[in-house]
Amino acid sequence: MRTPAPEARPEPIREVEGPSRRTLIAGSAALALAPFAAAAQSPARKPAPAVKPAEAPAPEAKPDAGPAEAKPLKAAPAQARLKPEPAPETAVWRLGTGTAPPVLRIKLGETVRLRVENNTEKPLAFHWHGVRNRNAMDGVGGVTQEPIAPGKDFSYEFTPPDAGTFLVRPLVVGGASEPSGRGLAGLLVVEEPNPLAVDQDVTLLLQDWRLDEAGALLPFGQVAFAAASGRLGNAVTLNGGPIPLALEGRPGGRVRLRLANACNARAIRIRFDGVKVYVAAVDGQPADTFEPLKATLPFAPGTRYDLLLDLPKEPGPAGTITALVGQGLPLATFAVAGEPVAQTGRGQIASIPENKRLPNEIKLQSAFRRDLVLTGGVKPDRTKPGAETPYAGDPQKIWQINGASGAAGAAPLFTVKRGQVLVLTIRNDTGFPQVLHLHGHVFRLLHLLDDGWEPYWLDTVQIPEGRHAQIAFVADNPGRWLLSSTVLERFDTGLWASFEVG
Known part of the structure; x- marks a missing residue:
């Protein structure tokens, strides 16, 4: 991929065989996915021995359920090979000691106990994106905790209420983009008490990096990026390594893929070529298993999918995950080798059991309703495709919600009693698609033309x-919670607001 000059403007994404950004429909409702009639779950059985995917990350830590000392997890400078030799390795920041972003795995009901040590030069905090956390552990530096100063540490201790796939991202008011762009990210996997029987459970974490010709990270903090598309990288990695990532399984094996987008700003569409996948969870929450329309999914920063697929029964190349950027960018390849997996007693791909901790319905008749309007940023120049007018305003307050830029000391937009149903109407009056994340809760995306909603829970739209x-949700988690942009350059420059649950 072409490397821009250090002060070059980010190039627009050109999607292949998909809609332009102007025709995307809202959020994960943009899935436009055909439902798949899932069969009943097959009887639980002992999984066949897994064949590990090439370059797959090992778990960084596995906290236990009983009282225990918090396990250390360091954020520190490191080296990573982001460009092929003879280019030198890139100076990055890494969470943990492995060569890939850490994957923390626990069982539902177990407690996360981690002491995060900040060995970088910037203040840090880590948000557990998608976890309906207790407020003090939400990990927003400047709001729910004091940022972790360089050389200091902070202990996170919480018991996730839900099983699922969750993203770990740095999140400090005014200072989230650089730690993320330097590589700090991870995954938290909370396993169901009785997981679906699969032969492999594979995590795939997408990141992009903005590099110069020599492979070094380009400078951070450009106002032009923050006021437009955000910091778009020109090199892409999966699990911290070059693409395409080679994944291998046994003939007839059943695979669970957990995909997460940890890019600063890049929203893409991904297509599955040669393999048939079924979506089993969106943003960590179970869905009635369905097949993506045209085998394609939208994939914005902060989004997670749990996918299920059966590998072919014959050895050889099996398929590709392709990012629909330019002429198509292969992210991962599937290959089949080894002894076939026994098919005795295996049924069709099933759905993950629904989350009983979430309400069966949301009664909208007595909902507390608020309108939110997103403004700010530059406006694309309609006479010059791909160009924007220069930004001339306050570089710390580029974006606004209801006329105000997010700030650590700002009052919440509103306060509601615990248990109140909320309906938020969010209007995007900016010149760009916007991706927003609701902290501490999950929501239903309401249909705009009738009284229905999408058949899955979300935390990102x-x-x-x-x-x-x-969006509609029950405000059942006390504390001060954010609605924040997942494009971190926009978060840093004001695109967030908060509300209080008493």
Whole structure:
């Protein structure tokens, strides 16, 4: 991929065989996915021995359920090979000691106990993206905790209420983009008490990096990026390594893929070529298993999918995960080798059991309703495709929600009693699609033309420019919670607000 000059403007994404950003519909409703009639879950059985994917990360830590000392997890400078030799390795920051972002695995009901040590030069905090956490552990530096100063540490201790796949991202008011762009990220996997029987459970974490010709990270903090598309990288990695990542399994094996987008700003679409996948969970929460329309999914920063697929029964190349950027960018390849997996007693791909901790319905009749309007940033120049007008405002307050930029000391937009149903209508009056994340809760995306909603829970929604979305949820988690941009350059420059649950 072409490397821009240090002060070059980010190039727009050109999608293949997919809609332009102007035709994307809101959020994960943009899935436009055909439902798949899932069969009943097959009887639990002992999985066949897994064949590890090439370059797959090992778990960084596995906290236990009983009282125990917090396990250390360091954020520190490291080296990573992001460009092929003879280019030198890139100076990055890494969470943990492995060569890949850490994957923390626990069982539902177990407690996360981690002492995060900040050995970088910037203040840090880590948000557990998607976890309906207790407020003090949400990990927003400047709001729910004091940022972890360089040379200091902070202990996170919480018991996730839900099983699922969750993203770990740095999140400090005014200072999230650089730690993320330097590589700090990870995954938290909370396993169900009785997981679906699969032969492999594989995590795939997407990141992109903005590099110069020599492979070094380009400078951070450009206002032009923050006021437009955000910091778009020109090199892509999966699990911290070059793409395409080679994944291998046994003939007839059943695979669970956990995909997460930890890019600073890059929203893409991904296509599955040669393999048939079924979506089993969106943003960590179970869904009635369905097949993506045209084998394609939107994949914005902060988004997670749990996918299920059966590998072919014959050895050889099996398929590709392709990012629909330019002429198509292969992210991972599937290959089949080894002894076939026994098929005795195996049924069709099933759904993950629904999360009984979430309500069966949301009663909208007595909902507390608020309108939120997103403004700010530059406006694309309609006479010059791909160009924007220069930004001339306050570089710390580029974006606004209801006319105000997010700030650590700002009052919440509103306060509600615990248990109140909320309906938020979010209108995007900016010149770009916006991706927003709800902290501490999950929501239903309401249909705009009737009284229905999408049949899965979400914590992240994408809203095209000039459009609006409605979300509904029960405010059952006390504390001060954010609605924040997952494009971290926009978060740093004001695109977030908070509300209080009493």
